Amino acid sequence: MATQQSRALGRILVAPSVALLFLWMIVPLGMTIYFSTLRYQLLNPGTERFIGVENYTYFLTDPAFIKSLSNTLTLVGSVLAITVVTGVLLALLLDQAFVGRSVVRLMVIAPFFVMPTVSALVWKNLLMHPVSGVFAWVARSLGFTPIDWFARLPMLSVILIVSWQWLPFATLILLTALQSLDTDQKEAAEMDGTGPLPFFFYIVLAHLARPITVVILIQTIFLLSVFAEIFVTTGGGPGLATTNLAFLIYGQALLQYDVGGASAGGIVAVVLANIVAIFLVRLIGKNLDR
């Protein structure tokens, strides 16, 4: 179909994008790999020397790494569970006809457009403050003792904030998928007298399996890199309680000026993200063929 001439033109048109993305991929990543083999302290310039894999052994055996890795997995896993389960329920709700549905839909997707620093600070101060926050007032009104969220349950606090931010994404995608569920299929199930629970499990959930996979993969990519929410609320603390991998590497680089160690950590983070990315790219690639 494409002629010789149009192919040449096509190549010229695509070239700038490919070149830029290639540079953006290769140069910094190559530098990170190179730095990760050096002893390199930003405060002592000129003393860099090659130390092989020492940074990796140091980083990977550092208790802080183990802790931050488990924090990362806790954060990603919990947010995924909360957003997918709540997202399915909200999507089912919004798929029903009711008065003012389009307004409710706007209310539900709104958190996605709030910048991370704003949502984190609003939750931390206005809602979760142990004395003057709305949650404390609700707890007291119901006769409970208010929880000092960030002191007692720092990780859960971060999880709640991040879940609130990502709930609209899950809901919106699952809702879009639900709306493509064949009405014929629905009617056939109704005629067969399928009960609501079997209908939900065998027809709705089966139909949602693929979009749920997409939600999980895409969210995981972003959730592995949660940073701003931790930066403005806990600073990774108390202790290491809310330090995830991204935050640990940031601290190593820009607070402790350990370029070598931070680079080794960066490579570990890239490898982790790539494991997820492989599945996601495959899934998207399959869809591209259709």
Add this chain to the structure above:
Amino acid sequence: MAHRASVARIATITLVGWLAGFVVFFPILWMVLTSFKTELDAFSMPPKFLLFKWTTENYAVVQERSNYLAHVWNSIAIAFGSVLVSMLIAIPAAWAMAFAPTERTRGTLLWMLSTKMMPPVGVLVPIYLIYRDLGLLDTRVGLIALLCLGDLPIVIWMLYTYFKEIPMGILEASRMDGIGPVREVVFVLAPMALPGIASTILLNVILAWNEAFWTLNLTTSKAAPLTAFIASYSSPEGLFWAKLSAASTLAIAPILVLGWLSQRQLVRGLTFGAVK
């Protein structure tokens, strides 16, 4: 009988639906309300929901004390600048891949997408050092360049899917009529491509506006956009809840409206066509 049952059903669903919407939206609603309170009312216990002395002084104070508009301008320049530059690079590429695909197009597209999956923290150190040496730390140009590269894969991908939908039949018909290549682009293709281009700009401006890894790490004051400015309320100033709320409300209001307008494109842009 059946009719009455369905009315009751709709009433119940309406109630549950609005309740759920209210719960999810509450933090934003509460922030907007707090922005109109005095600092004293903002702290009051029990909280005052609507019966408080409404004031707009926080909005004035935020501007006076911190030159708020300078940060607004930084956000606008960085978000729109990065998206427009990446559009200039992406439109020809997406165009070529959609209209003259080769056997390598699929691989190229997927590879471009995979660059988006690299965690930014993996390249934080080299980018920081390069920017330090080039004097690009805390500059708008530096952030525009960086976010432009970050936007590029999504921009190309979205444009590609929109261009793909342009019916080739119309194109062929106009070619039969002997239309030249320039007029073909200007009069036939551009009008059909514009909605897709507009949606792509919209969604990516939203994403760039809220980007909070590079903006927090590479700016300190001069080029700090709203994400970084709001972060400065995290320490002692966080005690000023009404002012934090006013600054936050202004920071999210325009983008929330844009977001509501673009809710259909959101699914498309963020799932890369994997959900339809």
